[in-house]
Amino acid sequence: MPIDPVLRVRDLDVAFATRDGAVRAADGVSFDLTRGKTLGLVGESGCGKSVTALSLLGLVPPPGRVRGGEILLDGRNLLTLPDKALDAERGRRISMIFQEPMTALNPVFTVGEQIAEVLRVHLDATKADAWDAAVAMMRRVGIANAPARAKSYPHQLSGGMRQRVMIAMALICKPDVLIADEPTTALDVTVQAQILDLMLEMQQELGTAILFISHDLGVVSEIADEVMVMYAGRVVERAPADSLFEAPLHPYTIGLIRTLPRMERRAGPLPAIPGAVPDLRTLPPGCRYAERCPQAMESCHQTDPELKGAGYGRSVACIRVAP
Amino acid sequence: MKPLLEARDVVKTFPIAGNRLFGRDGRRTHAVDGVSFRLEAGETLALVGESGCGKTTLARTAALLLAPDAGLLSFEGETVSGLGRRDLKPLRRRIQLIYQDPFGSLNPRLTAGAIIAEPLVIHGLGTAEERRKRVADLAEAVGLTAGDMERYPHQFSGGQRQRIAIARALAPEPCLIIADEPVSALDVSIQSQILNLLGKLKRERGLTYLFISHDLSVVRHIADRVAVMYLGRIVETGPVDDIFENPRHPYTRALLSAAPVIGRGKRRAHETLQGDVPDDAAGIEGCPFHPRCWITRAECFLTRPNLAPIVGDERHLSACHLRDEGRI
Amino acid sequence: MSRFLFHRLWQALIVLALMSFIIYGLMGLMPGDPIDLMITSNPEITSEDATRLRTLYGLDKPIIERYGNWLRAAVTGDFGYSRLQARPVLEVLPPALWNTLRLLGLSLVLSIAISIPMGVLAAARPYSKLDYTVNLLAFAGISVPAFWLGLLLIIVFSVILGVLPAGGTGTVGESGFWDQLRHLILPAATLTLASVGGHTRYVRGAMIEVLRQDYIRTALAKGLGRRRVLLKHALRNAMIPVTTILALDIGFLFSGALVTETVFAYPGMGKMIYDAILGNDFNLALVALLFATLLTVIGNLLADLAYAWLDPRISLR
Numbered sequence: 015m016p017i018d019p020v021l022r023v024r025d026l027d028v029a030f031a032t033r034d035g036a037v038r039a040a041d042g043v044s045f046d047l048t049r050g051k052t053l054g055l056v057g058e059s060g061c062g063k064s065v066t067a068l069s070l071l072g073l074v075p076p077p078g079r080v081r082g083g084e085i086l087l088d089g090r091n092l093l094t095l096p097d098k099a100l101d102a103e104r105g106r107r108i109s110m111i112f113q114e115p116m117t118a119l120n121p122v123f124t125v126g127e128q129i130a131e132v133l134r135v136h137l138d139a140t141k142a143d144a145w146d147a148a149v150a151m152m153r154r155v156g157i158a159n160a161p162a163r164a165k166s167y168p169h170q171l172s173g174g175m176r177q178r179v180m181i182a183m184a185l186i187c188k189p190d191v192l193i194a195d196e197p198t199t200a201l202d203v204t205v206q207a208q209i210l211d212l213m214l215e216m217q218q219e220l221g222t223a224i225l226f227i228s229h230d231l232g233v234v235s236e237i238a239d240e241v242m243v244m245y246a247g248r249v250v251e252r253a254p255a256d257s258l259f260e261a262p263l264h265p266y267t268i269g270l271i272r273t274l275p276r277m278e279r280r281a282g283p284l285p286a287i288p289g290a291v292p293d294l295r296t297l298p299p300g301c302r303y304a305e306r307c308p309q310a311m312e313s314c315h316q317t318d319p320e321l322k323g324a325g326y327g328r329s330v331a332c333i334r335v336a337p
Numbered sequence: 338m339k340p341l342l343e344a345r346d347v348v349k350t351f352p353i354a355g356n357r358l359f360g361r362d363g364r365r366t367h368a369v370d371g372v373s374f375r376l377e378a379g380e381t382l383a384l385v386g387e388s389g390c391g392k393t394t395l396a397r398t399a400a401l402l403l404a405p406d407a408g409l410l411s412f413e414g415e416t417v418s419g420l421g422r423r424d425l426k427p428l429r430r431r432i433q434l435i436y437q438d439p440f441g442s443l444n445p446r447l448t449a450g451a452i453i454a455e456p457l458v459i460h461g462l463g464t465a466e467e468r469r470k471r472v473a474d475l476a477e478a479v480g481l482t483a484g485d486m487e488r489y490p491h492q493f494s495g496g497q498r499q500r501i502a503i504a505r506a507l508a509p510e511p512c513l514i515i516a517d518e519p520v521s522a523l524d525v526s527i528q529s530q531i532l533n534l535l536g537k538l539k540r541e542r543g544l545t546y547l548f549i550s551h552d553l554s555v556v557r558h559i560a561d562r563v564a565v566m567y568l569g570r571i572v573e574t575g576p577v578d579d580i581f582e583n584p585r586h587p588y589t590r591a592l593l594s595a596a597p598v599i600g601r602g603k604r605r606a607h608e609t610l611q612g613d614v615p616d617d618a619a620g621i622e623g624c625p626f627h628p629r630c631w632i633t634r635a636e637c638f639l640t641r642p643n644l645a646p647i648v649g650d651e652r653h654l655s656a657c658h659l660r661d662e663g664r665i
Numbered sequence: 666m667s668r669f670l671f672h673r674l675w676q677a678l679i680v681l682a683l684m685s686f687i688i689y690g691l692m693g694l695m696p697g698d699p700i701d702l703m704i705t706s707n708p709e710i711t712s713e714d715a716t717r718l719r720t721l722y723g724l725d726k727p728i729i730e731r732y733g734n735w736l737r738a739a740v741t742g743d744f745g746y747s748r749l750q751a752r753p754v755l756e757v758l759p760p761a762l763w764n765t766l767r768l769l770g771l772s773l774v775l776s777i778a779i780s781i782p783m784g785v786l787a788a789a790r791p792y793s794k795l796d797y798t799v800n801l802l803a804f805a806g807i808s809v810p811a812f813w814l815g816l817l818l819i820i821v822f823s824v825i826l827g828v829l830p831a832g833g834t835g836t837v838g839e840s841g842f843w844d845q846l847r848h849l850i851l852p853a854a855t856l857t858l859a860s861v862g863g864h865t866r867y868v869r870g871a872m873i874e875v876l877r878q879d880y881i882r883t884a885l886a887k888g889l890g891r892r893r894v895l896l897k898h899a900l901r902n903a904m905i906p907v908t909t910i911l912a913l914d915i916g917f918l919f920s921g922a923l924v925t926e927t928v929f930a931y932p933g934m935g936k937m938i939y940d941a942i943l944g945n946d947f948n949l950a951l952v953a954l955l956f957a958t959l960l961t962v963i964g965n966l967l968a969d970l971a972y973a974w975l976d977p978r979i980s981l982r
Contacts, residue, residue, distance in 0.1 A: 058524040059495075071886050097891070104888030112886075117879040121978055122901050132887050167977040172613050173388070183887065202387035203551060207595035207609045214604060229525065232554070232597030236604045259599050273529040275558035277581065277598055283536065284529035284558070290494055291524070 019046035020190045020223050021070075021108070026083035028065050028074055037294045039065040039078065041247040044321075047191055047223040052214075054238030054255065055227045056270075060291050061244040063227045067195050070225075071110055072100055087191070106136040109184035113196040115176030119168035125179045126152070126164025129186060136187050151182040155212060174205035178212065185216055192217075193225045198233060210237050231274060235259050240327075243267050246292055246302040249321055253328040263330045265307045301332070309334055339414040341513060341545050342376040342399060347408035347418075349394050366617050368394040370569030371408070373644070378512070381539065381546040383560035383577070385553065385592065389614055390566040392549050393517060399547060400434050400515045401425050412513075430460050433506035437518035439498035443490040449476075449501050450486030456509040475504040479534060496527035503534065507542070515547045520555060532559060553596040557581055562652075565589045568618040568625045571644055575653030583664050585647050585655040587630050590665040624658070632659060673969075677962045684958045685739070686732060688951055693728040695945070700724060702945055735951075745948035749941065754952045757937070762956070764834055765926070765933035769918050771849060772856035777911065779861050781900075784868025789895055791873060799865060806862025815855040815928035822851060832930035852929045856922060860914070867910050871903035878902075905975045912968030916961030 028040040040062040047053055057063045068074045070085055072092065085092040087108060092100060112118040120128060129151060130144035139147065145164070152160040155178040168176055177197060184192055194213065198206035214237065217224055228234050234241060234255075241258045243251045243266065251264040262268045269287040289306040292298065298305060300315040307314065313333060321329045322336040330336045350365040369391045376382050384392040397403045398410065401417060410418035412428060420428075433456070436442040443452055450472050457468045473483050479500040490498055499519060506514055519535070520528040536559060539546060550556050556563060557577060564574040565588065573586040584590045591610035610629060618625040623638040630637065636658050644656040659665070700718050704710050710718075719725045723734065738745065744754040787799040823831035830836065830848050875881065876899055884894045923935030930936070934953055941950035973979045 058526060073882055073885060101888045101890045104886055106888055110883075110886045112879060112883060114879060118883045120880040120884065120898055120902070122905075122976065123898075131889065135887070135889055135893070169978050174613055180883075183883075202614070203553070204387060204591055204595045204610045205613070206597075207604070208611070210604055211609050230597065231525070232599050235599045236597050236601065256602070270525060271599065273526055274599070275529070275532065275554040277554040277557050277593070277596055280557055280577070283533045286529040286533055287526040290496065290527070 017048055019048050020088060021047040021225075022084070022086040023066075023070070024084045024086070026066060026069060026085065027081045028062070028069050028078055029081050031077040031079070032295065034295045038247050039294065040069065042321075043083070043244075043249055045242055045249070045252065047225055049190065049223050050217060050221045051239045052217065052224040052226050052237055054234035054241040055225060055244065056229065056231060056234050056241060057244035058229055058291060060246065060294065062247040063244050064195055066244075067110070067193050067225065067227050070191075070193055071104055071108065073110075102136070105132050105184075105189075106187045107189050108191040108193070109187075109189045110193040110195065111177070111180045111184050111197050113199050115173055115180050115200070116168065118180060119176060121168055124165050124167055125171065125176075129164075129179065129183045132183055132186055147186065148182070151186045152179065155179075155182045155185075155216070156208070157182075172205075173201050174208060177201060177205075177209050181209070181212060181216065185220060185222065188220050189222060191225070192222045193227070195227045196229070197226075199228065199230065206233070213237065231259075231271065243270070246297065247294060248302060248331060250303065250331045251329070252321070254326075257326065257328060263324060263328065263335045264303075264332050265309050265334075266303050269306075269308075338377070340375040341378040341413060342547070343374070343409075343411045344395075344399065345373045345409040345411075347372045347395070347398060347405045347410060349391075349398050349403060350406050367569050367619070369398065369405075370618060372566075372569070372571055373408075374564055374571060374574065376513075376545060376547060378545050379543060380561040381548055381559055383556040383563045384547065384549045384566060385551065385556055385563055386566035387551065387592075387614060389568070389616070391569040392566050395566070396434075396515050396517050396547060396549050400432055401428060402434075427460075430456070430509040431511050432513045432515065433509065433511040435499075435502050435506050435514060435516040435519045437521055439495050439502060439522060440490065442502055443498055445490050448487055448489055449481070449493070452490075452501055453486070453504045453508055456505060460509055462509060471508065472504075475507055478507070478538065479504045480530075494527075495523050496530060499523060499531055500534070503531075503538070507538065511544070513545045513547065515549075517549045518551070519548075521550070521552065528555075535559070553581075553592060554598075565592065568615070570618075570625070570656065571654075572626065572657070573653075573655045574644070575650070579650065579653045583653075585653065585660045585665060586626075586657045587632055587659075587665050588626055624656075626657075632665070634658060673966050677959070677966075680962055681955055681958060685736070685951065685955055688954050689732045689735065689947075690728065692942070692947060692950060693731070695942075698724055698945055735948075744952050747941070747946055747949040749944045749946040749949065754948050757949060758934075758952065758956065761932055761934045761937045761953075764931065765919070765922055765935060768849060768852055768856065768926070768931065768933060769915070769922055771853045772860065773911075773915070773918065775853065775857040776861045776864050779857070780864035780868050781907075783865045785872055785895065785900060787865070787869045788872030788876060789891075796869075799869070803862040803865045803869075806858055806860075807866075808862075809859070811855055811859040811924045812928050814858055815852070815925055818851050818855055819929070834932060848931075852925050852931050855928070856918065856925050859925075860918060864907075864911070864914075867907050868903065871906045872899060875899045875902045901975075905972060908971045908975060909968045912964050912971055915964035915967070916957070919957050919960055 024044050026040055026043040027038065029036040029038050043066050045053060055063045055066065065074060065078065069080050070092070074080060080093055083093070087103065092103065119125065126145060126148050129148035133139040133144040133147055134141065149160050149164050152164055157163050157175055157178050171179070198209050201209060210233070213224065216222065226234060226237055238255045241253060241255050242249055243264065245266050251258070251262070251267050258267065259271065262271055272285045273287055275284060287306055292302055292305065298315065300317055301319055304310045304314040311334070317333060319331045319333045321331040324330050324336045347369055348367065348371055349369040350367050353364045353366050372395055384395065386392045394403065398405055405418050408418065409416060417425065417428060453472045453475055454468050457463055457471065463471065472486060476483060476486055481497065481500055481504070493501065520531050523531060532555065538544060548559060560577045562575065563577050563580045564571045565586065566572065567588050573580065573584065573589045580589060581593065584593060595609065612629045615621070615628070621628065623640060624642050627633050627637045642656045642658045644654050645660070646654050648661045700715050704715060723731060735745070746752065747754050747757045750757050783799050787796045790796055819831045822829040829851050834845060834848050836844055881894060881899060884898045922933060923939060925931070926933045926935040927939055934956065938950060938953045941953060
């Protein structure tokens, strides 16, 4: 029996107003998030993954604006909700954790206070109850000495601990959706492993759907059930994680995986992708990847491919693969 | 044959901001706590470790930017650790640095050409005409055009800025290049381009690299030898394949398990190293790693293991009491 | 903490001693002395009288010696006599000080009460019409000279409308609280209007800087609502630099008070310093100026203490 997705995003369109015109940072992005499952969103700088994530919570900074599409959380469109209603959802049914835990926490409040605050605002908890729950949550996310640590300020904690605090803050109301925007990029590799373990554990316990954004394919492969690859604002491929890494279909995905140095063995010169990501202000007509694509045909430079099904739960935006 | 760069028991400390009101309380943090290594000409030695392990401090000491508090540093057979500024200057030509942040390491007010020419100017190499020619050659060698030389750093992409930094490092014809996380800030598709470039330049010009990275897959790709650091000390060192396939120190093992690998499927929690890196090793008796280690014995709590070769392989050293008990 | 305070106290004493030397020297460099003033006001003083008077007052000795004498006396608490008022300096100071503190206190409170809300509102909606208006008013406040403003207020409220007194601290014959307050209104308004522009810009700037930070985004992501994020998360951080500046401003306001007090003939420290310098009243001027220095030093200390108190990342050293 198919499980209803808890979050459905359809044709999300986010643009930034610049002097050279509107830059479409995210163009027609659609995906679903299912309870208890993780969708990995991969891409390099400028691909639109962060902007997509921020738009889910209505946090796209000006001059950016969501220009179209739907974000349906259990049927309600977050994009059309009035501010107060959106505030009620944020932090409670849909939460987000960010990349830099040092700057993402308020330096003048204790970490316990910052976690407890979420409960006081969303669940009307009393100060004492909220504090106790915050300490318990800190313990749950693996912070040793939680009652004492709760009285610390962010700058007194290590990077790993701060990220655990962020996770505690995001999950304390047991949200349906957790968006993680490069949560481990700024962390050491052993700490990164701990945080990934923690996220998987909490997901098992709470059944939260996770949208995990990263530029690191290795990290994504270790945490995602399904993976979505973005390039220059578009989704170019989507597939279950295993199939994507074993047999990528889109030339960009193929190039990306091939170009990575491997820990298992040393290879010769890495097959690099020539050129660079196109400037979003001056996009070529046709497929955005065509300029760098080793398999580009004449028609690739003319038609912009759509994301089409390619069987087995996979979709690709490439006219060679899915015409 | 004499190694190009040799360190013996190098120590570098920094004062800790004490809590006392005035006057320091004399405590210092040992960023580099007795490190010895040899770097042979023509090889790439990778320094690996997490934050606070001392790799950056060690690199800066090797680059002659910091003077060691104790121990010996020698370059091309000559002792350099006690030298004064004037004597060090000609040596600086031979040792060059490439940094992690491609934007921060370039002067935003100079054109790319001026940036690349700067070391030549500082060391008084060549006439203006010769310098111009050299800059053009270097630009080509790193994949930039002559026209690019007139532009400013903010007009380039991250990968291109790193190419400028590399060209600048090559300008005075060094023999040793110390690269501190040179590709960590770059997109994956650009990272490979830069790694390929660094490999090519090394082969063409007979360079030696001291390469710092936290990314083990990058290290596997470019290094000949690896040194793993923890809390200011080298805990394991050896040829790259040995280290990756036959680690003889639990910390190395932990790093290898933690590094994300494509195709392994989802993580399994029991392999993960627990706990945080302590602030410094002072106050830990015995092996500094024992509080987090899962294979400790009695001696681990009492005596600090030395960095010593494993039985049967002179080139593979480990600072673990269990080094000879097989792969960890 | 007590070590920190002790350290600062020690520093303050050194600063005061140094300042006393400098001020004494500067005043000694000024042309003329009290005897010259006496001569101009009383043509019958002969040159022998002048010489005799100078010897009497010790004005013929070199300046270093005079300073030494003053210092010796000052250390024992004897700050000498005010020549103009013929009373010990320590008797003359307190009432003037009290007047100035009242004036400064009131205008500081008013300025804070206006600048914080205005700054916050402007920062919450940058580049909106409200923001532009606030900015315009702030610049007007900064640009307008205090004395001109004072005179303008006097013209409007005292002369044309006749509702507020033009100067002084109290009406002769009355001494009620309300009377004193009425006399404070115009000078306080002048001083406030002169400083509120700058303060508003500080608050706005600090808020804008804070609102750009990542933790504000996190707070919004937690669903706390704009108002709570603005007033609790943002303001608390913005207050750190603002408090520091306000505390440092205490010293500054003091000199602003000088102009205002003169315009309104308000007998505070500022006016007293002004009169004392012009009247060559060495002792009074010196001690009053030292007092101003002390206030600035205290302001600095308060700024550091406030900073350490508000920002948990800072510890006092």
